[in-house]
Amino acid sequence: METIKMEIITGRTGSFRIGNCLIITYTLPSGNLILLDSGAKSYDPLPAYLDERGIRVTGVIHTHLHEDHIANDRLLQQRYGADLYASVSEIRSSADPERVLQELGLAGWMGENYREMTAPLVFTSFPDRENTLTIEDCPFRLVPLPGHSTGHTGIITPDGVFCVGDALLSDFSLENARAPFELDMSKAMDSIRRIRREDCPYFAVSHRQVVKQSEIRRLADQNIRRLRELCAETASLVEDGMTEEELVDIAAAAREIHRDYRNVFFDIYIAIREELEYEIRLGRIRAEGEGPGRRLFRVQPRG
Template sequence: MTLSTIKGSTFLEKGSPATLFYTDRETGTVYIVDPGQGEDRPRALRRDLEKLGAGRKSVLVTHYHSDHLSALGELQVDEVAMSSLDAPIAKNPELRVVMTFGYPVNPADKLLTFHGPPIRVDVEIPPERDSYGPLKLVRLPGHTDGQVGAITPDGVFYVADALFGDRVLEKYGVPYHRMPCAAEGSLSTIEKLEGRVDFIVPSHGPLIKASDAGPFIEANIRRIEEAKEVILNVMSKSATIEDILVALLKKFKYSELTPDVLMLLEATVKGYIRCLRDENAVEVEVGERGLSFRASAKPSTA
């Protein structure tokens, strides 16, 4: 892992997720966006901070998922900030697992790929606040309710898990979003801002010139809509969650299937159902196979 300059005082430590740094040269504060995860990550970040001559170290965590924050457990920083909507979940690993996967799995269970410690949050940022220090904050809900992106004064836009690179879409088929309809709205937000920034940084994907971001955004929107279409087709007849999962697994290629990947897919399906229920597009039924879902009949235009 090597620290690289994106532009001006904005730097990148590659990884999955990537970590963004911004150095405020007036105050000596280094802002760290999403410390990430991995056994070697804390050591790499300490090396980066030393190279950047960090005085004060302030961390912005974009959302509560363990892969974005687990390195904090071994990193000494002065302040940790995140959205007030996501902060309570980040602090409690038990709640974090339930909110992510929909199952009360032990946070230390080997079923889970990532294991994040409880973290402290010093600053809980309310939804109406649009900055943290010199970083401009952009609400990007969908992946989680409180996810935020951050734009540095150099015009580098860290979009967290609101946008995925092609490899992620190829590997996991249907991207995880707690609320897919809100995630699609956040992609539209990124699209509107791409002309005002120079670079876009997905947490899991390549560094993108803003002028080249269009195809990435379109691919993510298309995948969300394709999955919705599959779900509605399955629900033309009464369908269980398992019926929907089978249809999605047939439609989209998964290069890796593990228990936690399937739990995430199931949680995403439930997110689609929530979105469709809010649109009055799905009826809920109880029958011999338990709980099932059927697409609502389109209202007559006669």
């Protein structure tokens, strides 16, 4: 059985891993913990680790409410009465799981799993704008970073560690993700630029790595470059008259993604469709009709 090892990033801000998921923590003056998201899988040994050390998790501040960021919410709320915080629009989505399932294209066992995870949870909202959440006189800055989800939020701890959630891909994800999920590609790129401008000593990225200020511009630029490349690759596969459904299948096959393949955390096909939408908004592709059967056409550049 894997063991939990908590490490300090700076000041009272630390981290520990559950599987390949990096959880950011902040130790309050009382000695109890605030978590920034609660992990990608439920982890029963967590309470035993905390209880042995006399630690309680009194709150979880969420970047967003996708399944891979809330897996231990129920456990922490039931055992410690932990407060669960998220933006208004994220809570609105979780209160209507069907909306999330539709946005992410989830179906079958994943959809049922999400309903089961969110149904008993009680959230406290914060506004969909930049603001501060203060817990035990400790201020957490909340920075809207929409794109990956409607109400995705970055969280800056009192020590200045910026947890950007899934608004920025880690080096690992840049190398390995075949179709990074963005609900709105344009907003996602704007959020990456917003992260790039922030002057913080450390950034926690995609729950996989912590990078220093000196590295964030490089990583942000690589993220934007990679997302643009993927969108351009999808657009390059368009043949006049092709349906959207045909394009998505071809793009998925080009990335060696099979139709029956489903990533545990999001739907590959929804991600590729948003790449297409981005190219349509840029005017490089023209679409006629609605839905998966609409016809696609290349737009010839002027001059």
